[in-house]
Amino acid sequence: MPSKLTTYRAKRDPKKTPEPMGATATRARRTKQRAAPTFVIQEHHARALHWDFRLERDGVLVSWALPKGLPVDPKTNHLAVHTEDHPLDYGGFEGDIPKGEYGGGHVSIWDHGTYDVVKWRDKEIMVDLHGERAEGRYVLFPTGGKNWMIHRMDPAPADFEAMPALIKPMLATPGALPS
Numbered sequence: 452m453p454s455k456l457t458t459y460r461a462k463r464d465p466k467k468t469p470e471p472m473g474a475t476a477t478r479a480r481r482t483k484q485r486a487a488p489t490f491v492i493q494e495h496h497a498r499a500l501h502w503d504f505r506l507e508r509d510g511v512l513v514s515w516a517l518p519k520g521l522p523v524d525p526k527t528n529h530l531a532v533h534t535e536d537h538p539l540d541y542g543g544f545e546g547d548i549p550k551g552e553y554g555g556g557h558v559s560i561w562d563h564g565t566y567d568v569v570k571w572r573d574k575e576i577m578v579d580l581h582g583e584r585a586e587g588r589y590v591l592f593p594t595g596g597k598n599w600m601i602h603r604m605d606p607a608p609a610d611f612e613a614m615p616a617l618i619k620p621m622l623a624t625p626g627a628l629p630s
């Protein structure tokens with residue numbers, strides 16, 4: 452059975468990028484035995500700024516790229532482009548991916564914490580996030596191809612820190628995917 456990280460590793464050369472290549476399956480299984488699964492949101496200044504939203508699940512980080520970050524307002528859904536599963540230790544990664552490499556640009560952790568699964572189905576993932584900045588119930592659902600939407604279910608808390616309103620469009624090249 453191919454590793455869940457086959458696609459992730461195929462896109463990266465460990466000699467050229469400081470990104471983690473992932474623990475072995477055995478180590479991943481051991482790491483998994485925690486009370487609550489973790490999530491991380493990484494701010495990624497790649498070709499276009501986006502936020503990578505990753506949920507720990509079955510030994511990997513299931514991932515989406517959010518061009519506008521997490522939605523603040525339950526009335527406004529945000530695009531979430533499904534990306535390849537990432538290794539668990541990617542959740543601690545911050546640094547610079549060299550220009551010219553896949554996803555080249557600076558990565559920093561915007562928030563991290565734990566989450567509770569409310570539902571996890573092929574067409575609907577509902578989670579309660581417990582981070583320092585991201586808090587509350589969110590639902591993700593596919594809308595075609597790699598595109599999903601992320602919807603905030605709870606009213607935005609009064610002290611919620613909004614993402615920057617003015618950001619560059621994500622797709623510099625029509626059809627290009629965020630990395």
Ligand code: MN
Nearest residue numbers: 495503554630
């Ligand atoms: Mn990214």
